[in-house]
Amino acid sequence: MTVSILWFRRDLRIHDNAALQWVCDNSTQVIPIYIHSLQEEKPWQPGAASRWWLHNSLLALEKKLADHGLRLKYFCGESETVISKIIEETNASSLVYNRLYEPHLHKRDLSIEKKLQKIIEVLPFENSLFFAPGSILNNQQLPYRVFTPFYKKIRPLLTPGHVEHDSASLASGLKSLKDVAVSSAQSLISLNLLDEPNWHEKLHSHWRPGEDHAFELLDAFIDDAISHYDVERDIPSIEATSRLSPYLHFGEITAQQICHSIWPLLEGQRDSKTAQSAEVFLKQLVWREFAHNVLWHFPETATEPMDKRYKKSFWRSSKRDYHAWTKGETGIPIIDAGMKQLWETGWMHNRVRMIVSSFLTKNLGLNWLQGANWFWDTLVDADLANNSLGWQWVAGCGVDAAPYYRVFNPNTQTKRFDSNFIYINTWLPEHNELDYPQPMIDLASSRDQALDRYKQNISS
Numbered sequence: 175m176t177v178s179i180l181w182f183r184r185d186l187r188i189h190d191n192a193a194l195q196w197v198c199d200n201s202t203q204v205i206p207i208y209i210h211s212l213q214e215e216k217p218w219q220p221g222a223a224s225r226w227w228l229h230n231s232l233l234a235l236e237k238k239l240a241d242h243g244l245r246l247k248y249f250c251g252e253s254e255t256v257i258s259k260i261i262e263e264t265n266a267s268s269l270v271y272n273r274l275y276e277p278h279l280h281k282r283d284l285s286i287e288k289k290l291q292k293i294i295e296v297l298p299f300e301n302s303l304f305f306a307p308g309s310i311l312n313n314q315q316l317p318y319r320v321f322t323p324f325y326k327k328i329r330p331l332l333t334p335g336h337v338e339h340d341s342a343s344l345a346s347g348l349k350s351l352k353d354v355a356v357s358s359a360q361s362l363i364s365l366n367l368l369d370e371p372n373w374h375e376k377l378h379s380h381w382r383p384g385e386d387h388a389f390e391l392l393d394a395f396i397d398d399a400i401s402h403y404d405v406e407r408d409i410p411s412i413e414a415t416s417r418l419s420p421y422l423h424f425g426e427i428t429a430q431q432i433c434h435s436i437w438p439l440l441e442g443q444r445d446s447k448t449a450q451s452a453e454v455f456l457k458q459l460v461w462r463e464f465a466h467n468v469l470w471h472f473p474e475t476a477t478e479p480m481d482k483r484y485k486k487s488f489w490r491s492s493k494r495d496y497h498a499w500t501k502g503e504t505g506i507p508i509i510d511a512g513m514k515q516l517w518e519t520g521w522m523h524n525r526v527r528m529i530v531s532s533f534l535t536k537n538l539g540l541n542w543l544q545g546a547n548w549f550w551d552t553l554v555d556a557d558l559a560n561n562s563l564g565w566q567w568v569a570g571c572g573v574d575a576a577p578y579y580r581v582f583n584p585n586t587q588t589k590r591f592d593s594n595f596i597y598i599n600t601w602l603p604e605h606n607e608l609d610y611p612q613p614m615i616d617l618a619s620s621r622d623q624a625l626d627r628y629k630q631n632i633s634s
């Protein structure tokens with residue numbers, strides 16, 4: 175009899191899960207576990223919105239496993255200690271999991287692997303990106319710092335893949351496994367992921383975490399929106415994008431599963447227009463891959479600018495300005511609408527993310543890290559790699575960053591992408607009222623000042 179500990183982390187799904195598949199193929203008994211270890215996640219413990227998502231995603235996974243007679247067991251504390259105790263109690267012979275790539279978590283995993291492999295078989299799988307980070311290098315065997323050549327290298331390597339879609343065979347694999355009890359297992363509620371009830375309750379009306387809902391969204395996206403994704407993805411009032419980002423972050427769906435599902439469209443099965451549009455969508459998944467590679471090679475970029483000229487002293491400091499930005503009280507409708515959408519739903523449209531981050535870092539001159547921290551706490555899709563890359567790109571201090579003189583003018587952006595104020599009216603109906611506050615800052619002069627600051631910084 176082989177007993178495996180199946181350690182779920184950010185792979186909260188049963189389909190296309192390499193670790194779980196290995197357990198089905200090689201074990202007779204299983205201990206599915208989730209360990210909540212805030213200490214080990216430091217300094218990037220999940221924010222309030224992510225914790226809400228995590229709680230509900232674990233609940234969905236728990237139900238799925240229960241349908242197959244398996245019980246997801248929760249623990250709090252130091253991972254190595256928790257796992258060692260489980261091994262002692264159950265005589266488990268293997269520890270199986272899918273790798274995480276954030277530098278601090280990867281380091282933690284390597285240390286656990288080194289210690290525990292003396293007493294148990296430790297089997298990590300690569301399953302959350304198209305390719306293991308670090309394996310895609312340029313001709314000089316160096317990491318890519320620019321997206322387009324990275325994309326050109328990776329695109330021909332992508333395939334529809336052999337994604338397990340046969341639920342019947344997975345179900346029979348899961349049914350053949352016997353669940354092993356662990357005396358110290360806790361309840362999901364004891365992890366205390368939901369500590370701000372007044373704020374997170376409203377998220378239920380916008381999201382349904384869990385693998386099944388990820389596929390419902392993907393199917394709906396493929397049925398319709400993907401055909402005009404290339405032209406509509408920048409219009410924040412239209413539901414033209416997939417909204418799969420939190421599901422991808424928590425591993426409720428994989429990039430490979432998405433690629434598999436859209437492959438027929440990429441090959442022109444619907445029409446050439448859809449093929450072209452699906453290609454633009456696939457490119458976004460490669461941006462995600464790029465962001466994870468950047469963080470892998472340059473782990474310091476989660477807190478430090480890639481371009482060292484943008485040190486702390488470059489940025490202004492103003493609690494008042496930062497507060498107005500976080501609360502959506504800048505007096506600039508598109509910015510305030512975006513910040514309200516974030517607060518109400520835990521998500522913000524990509525175009526608006528670019529506008530609000532440009533305003534914070536360029537017009538207000540505040541440090542990109544302040545904005546990244548706010549996003550970290552309030553986004554349901556907060557992702558260290560994507561968030562750091564996004565912020566540094568806009569602030570002009572990251573890899574392949576927007577040139578310093580690219581300052582998104584919120585009014586021009588509104589004219590281009592929300593000309594009928596549909597997005598603004600949705601999130602900020604009060605913007606038409608006479609007493610709506612005036613802009614907190616003059617856009618033209620703050621832009622000029624930003625350009626001067628950047629120019630000076632570059633030439634010094």
Ligand SMILES: Cc1cc2nc3c(=O)[nH]c(=O)nc-3n(C[C@H](O)[C@H](O)[C@H](O)COP(=O)(O)OP(=O)(O)OC[C@H]3O[C@@H](n4cnc5c(N)ncnc54)[C@H](O)[C@@H]3O)c2cc1C
Nearest residue numbers: 415416417418419458459461462524556557560561564565
């Ligand atoms: C300042 C800033 C901060 C951001 N922070 C995050 C974050 O914390 N988490 C996050 O997932 N994305 C982040 N993004 C990227 C992007 O805004 C979101 O991925 C996207 O809006 C999610 O919506 P969607 O799933 O409908 O995207 P779609 O357009 O449907 O794209 C599909 C998937 O591709 C990936 N993707 C799309 N755009 C990007 C991008 N620019 N960089 C990396 N991956 C991308 C995402 O996984 C997304 O779910 C940030 C962008 C900016 C400008």
